[in-house]
Amino acid sequence: MDCYRHPGTASTATCVSCARPACEECREDVAGHAMCKPCVAEASARLSAAPSSAPNDAAMAIVTPVISSPAEVSTAEGSTESPVGSSQKLQTEDGSAPGFARRTVRGMVWGIIYGQWWTLWSTLSLFMWGGGSFDARIVAYVLNRGVVNAEFGFLAGTIIGATGASLSLGTNIGIGTGILLALLRMVQAGNPLMLVNLFFYYFTGRYVGAGITWRVHQPVK
Numbered sequence: 001m002d003c004y005r006h007p008g009t010a011s012t013a014t015c016v017s018c019a020r021p022a023c024e025e026c027r028e029d030v031a032g033h034a035m036c037k038p039c040v041a042e043a044s045a046r047l048s049a050a051p052s053s054a055p056n057d058a059a060m061a062i063v064t065p066v067i068s069s070p071a072e073v074s075t076a077e078g079s080t081e082s083p084v085g086s087s088q089k090l091q092t093e094d095g096s097a098p099g100f101a102r103r104t105v106r107g108m109v110w111g112i113i114y115g116q117w118w119t120l121w122s123t124l125s126l127f128m129w130g131g132g133s134f135d136a137r138i139v140a141y142v143l144n145r146g147v148v149n150a151e152f153g154f155l156a157g158t159i160i161g162a163t164g165a166s167l168s169l170g171t172n173i174g175i176g177t178g179i180l181l182a183l184l185r186m187v188q189a190g191n192p193l194m195l196v197n198l199f200f201y202y203f204t205g206r207y208v209g210a211g212i213t214w215r216v217h218q219p220v221k
Helices: 037-049 055-063 100-114 116-130 136-163 167-189 192-216
Strands: 027-030 033-036
Touching (some): 100 116, 136 167, 136 192
């Protein structure tokens, strides 16, 4: 990229004030930041005209970079970088990122709701392989599984909400919770062959964890 003041001369830095490329002759380092000489002169003029009671504000004006949007920062090579972390990305015009208390409560509530996907699977498996009919015994079975699955969903949701987990971490928390639930089922049944259910609980755990995380991080309007 050529210097904006000297076409044909390669730039060595990007001015943090005007974001234009500057060559070695045009650049100056101010407080560890590269600036072009016209911007340095303009900032110096502002600094000399600033009231003596606010030197810090004037100094900040020298080194404040020009950023096109909150989610995008221009680099010297012209590429862009996004802020790291889901909470920062939620600070948009659509709303603000939820705080600790709101995230935790959301995680608890949605954890109970998403945990019922495991109850659905248990019920379907009972009909497919149990050969039973929908009578009082099956109702009691579904209610019992629903409570246990709600507890495990509640656990996963509380962890995800309290920690503000990212999508990938929240998904892994859901997987871990699902595997624990599968092991509990196996121990309760006393049948090691039920370990085959780990395959199902792994994939449903992914969905449960990702779903809770998405709900937890919804912006506050």
